[in-house]
Amino acid sequence: MNLNLLLASTSKVYDSPYLSYLKDELEILFKDTKEVLFIPYARPGGISYTDYTRKASAFFDTIDKTCVPITAFDYPRQAVQQTKGIFTGGGNTFLLLKKLYDLDLIDALSDRIKHGCAYLGTSAGSNICGAHIKTTNDMPIVQPQQFEALGIVPYVINPHFVEKQEGEKHQGESRSTRLKEYLTQNKEPVVALPEGTWIRINGDEHRIKGKHSAYLFQQSKEIVVLETGKMMDLNNTRSQ
Amino acid sequence: MNLNLLLASTSKVYDSPYLSYLKDELEILFKDTKEVLFIPYARPGGISYTDYTRKASAFFDTIDKTCVPITAFDYPRQAVQQTKGIFTGGGNTFLLLKKLYDLDLIDALSDRIKHGCAYLGTSAGSNICGAHIKTTNDMPIVQPQQFEALGIVPYVINPHFVEKQEGEKHQGESRSTRLKEYLTQNKEPVVALPEGTWIRINGDEHRIKGKHSAYLFQQSKEIVVLETGKMMDLNNTRSQ
Numbered sequence: 001m002n003l004n005l006l007l008a009s010t011s012k013v014y015d016s017p018y019l020s021y022l023k024d025e026l027e028i029l030f031k032d033t034k035e036v037l038f039i040p041y042a043r044p045g046g047i048s049y050t051d052y053t054r055k056a057s058a059f060f061d062t063i064d065k066t067c068v069p070i071t072a073f074d075y076p077r078q079a080v081q082q083t084k085g086i087f088t089g090g091g092n093t094f095l096l097l098k099k100l101y102d103l104d105l106i107d108a109l110s111d112r113i114k115h116g117c118a119y120l121g122t123s124a125g126s127n128i129c130g131a132h133i134k135t136t137n138d139m140p141i142v143q144p145q146q147f148e149a150l151g152i153v154p155y156v157i158n159p160h161f162v163e164k165q166e167g168e169k170h171q172g173e174s175r176s177t178r179l180k181e182y183l184t185q186n187k188e189p190v191v192a193l194p195e196g197t198w199i200r201i202n203g204d205e206h207r208i209k210g211k212h213s214a215y216l217f218q219q220s221k222e223i224v225v226l227e228t229g230k231m232m233d234l235n236n237t238r239s240q
Numbered sequence: 241m242n243l244n245l246l247l248a249s250t251s252k253v254y255d256s257p258y259l260s261y262l263k264d265e266l267e268i269l270f271k272d273t274k275e276v277l278f279i280p281y282a283r284p285g286g287i288s289y290t291d292y293t294r295k296a297s298a299f300f301d302t303i304d305k306t307c308v309p310i311t312a313f314d315y316p317r318q319a320v321q322q323t324k325g326i327f328t329g330g331g332n333t334f335l336l337l338k339k340l341y342d343l344d345l346i347d348a349l350s351d352r353i354k355h356g357c358a359y360l361g362t363s364a365g366s367n368i369c370g371a372h373i374k375t376t377n378d379m380p381i382v383q384p385q386q387f388e389a390l391g392i393v394p395y396v397i398n399p400h401f402v403e404k405q406e407g408e409k410h411q412g413e414s415r416s417t418r419l420k421e422y423l424t425q426n427k428e429p430v431v432a433l434p435e436g437t438w439i440r441i442n443g444d445e446h447r448i449k450g451k452h453s454a455y456l457f458q459q460s461k462e463i464v465v466l467e468t469g470k471m472m473d474l475n476n477t478r479s480q
Contacts, residue, residue: 045424092421094380134381137412140334141374141422147383160412172377172400181332182381184285 002116003152004029005201007129009159009193011090011122013211019059019122025200025209027063029118033084036060038069041099042091042124044141056089080108083117090123090159093136097128098144110150119152123159126193130156135182135190137175153201154188154234161192161215179217190217197228206232242356243392244269245441247369249399249433251330251362253451259299259362265440265449267303269358273324276300278309281339282331282364284381296329320348323357330363330399333376337368338384350390359392363399366433370396375422375430377415393441394428394474401432401455419457430457437468446472 006022006029013021030036040052047055053069060067067087073079080086086109088096100106113119113129121129127136128149135158162175173181179190191199196211208214208226216224216232226232246262246269253261270276280292287295293309300307307327313319320326326349328336340346353359353369361369367376368389375398402415413421419430431439436451448454448466456464456472466472 044421095425134383135379137379139375139377139418139422140380140387141418141425143374143387147380162412172402178379178381181284182379185335185381 001114001203003114003201003203004116005113005119005121005129005152006198007126007153007157007193007201008120008122008198008210009126009161010195013196017059018055020062021196022120022198023059023063025198026120029120030063030065030085033065033118035066035068035083036085036087036120037079037083038067039086039088039096039125040069040071040091042089042093042096044092044095052089056087060087076103077105077108080105080112083112085118085120086113087120088122088125088128090125092141093124093127093133093138094140094142094144096124097133097147097149098142100128101145106150110152113150113152126157126159126199129153131188132156132186134186135179153199153206155191155216156188157199158190158192158217161194176217176223183217183219187219189219191215191226191232192217199232204234206234208232241354241443243354243441243443244356245353245359245361245369245392246438247366247393247397247433247441248360248362248438248450249366249401250435253436257299258295260302261436262360262438263299263303265438266360269360270303270305270325273305273358275306275308275323276325276327276360277319277323278307279326279328279336279365280309280311280331282329282333282336284332284335292329296327300327316343317345317348320345320352323352325358325360326353327360328362328365328368330365332381333364333367333373333378334380334382334384336364337373337387337389338382340368341385346390350392353390353392366397366399366439369393371428372396372426374426375419393439393446395431395456396428397439398430398432398457401434416457416463423457423459427459429459431455431466431472432457439472444474446474448472 040049057067070076129152131151132147135156192215194212200207214226280289289311297307310316369392371391372387375396432455434452440447454466
């Protein structure tokens, strides 16, 4: 595998325009392509695919790239097979995965990314790069034919990670509790990404970057802090 | 249908023992049975089925009922068919639903409840009484064969409802946004239950009770406040 990915927790941080906090990184990620294929399928409503593309384009203009939505192609599978850069935006992970299955894009995407296509994922777009989507925070508003996803990285991702949700009196589970519960049923380790943090993957190197450290949740082990700026030790993250 | 249910947002409210805030109601709900069949399958770990049953029993003792876990029976389907009272506790809705499918209990439960068996659900246990679980807040840590559930009530439930999650800076969707996104893909209306609130169902009457009002989310309509103490207008909640 010849990976070249940036998997971000979120597409924007508070008070700054869409994707702008990743600008320097994205100029490097997409340096070998003029065009970026945009996959907007996670978006459930409120904003049309066209408006969503416009929002992405507004950013890609600033790094002199053309953002082309996959919805513009009669043969989306072919569009994936031929592109040199992909951006999958956030929204609802179930909706995104269902659409990718319905359009028979899973294998094409996985294959393209494993062969070096530059890939940016934010939130749901990052989630689908794991073996499955069982650590998404999203509401299951549609049912994809399965939870298995692209299987690019040897861990699964929990975006928008927060230590404590809601107020103290709330009886719902905290995020950490949810991830620990996930590990009672699954062995793939979880990389939990706070907002403002991302994973930059170059070949075999997976590096945590951005504002905050990330957290590694594994079966029968203490939570490990993955310091920002440092490489992840993948011997520690492969599922046993 | 001859319904006799109490569907609660949560099993406990802050600072009070398990189920105790529902004591008066549960004495009435279960007045015709001495035994309550407990379904603990939503619990993913941290607490064993035995410990979970002990916790439920500690409450049921206070209203002079015997709490018998379904896990004690060699033929759980038969246990469902013969019981006069059921309590399904909270935990993870995906895990609960998967287990109910795996054990072939869906039809038996649905049938029993529709024929008047007293039923208490909290959180995940309430969630499964709708047509499907697409408005659960839980993490999809396992994949049930389908999202369709018991289909007892003509709406779906969102337990632990909170208007605003996380801090203002957090980019994750608020609960209301999630429920509106659900409605872009589904037509079944949602009854959103804040903690401390429940639905008491008696025959054809569905009444909101407890501390706070509930909220009705429907396609192409404004959110309706369902006042506590009042009957729900089901003409307003049936899916079109």
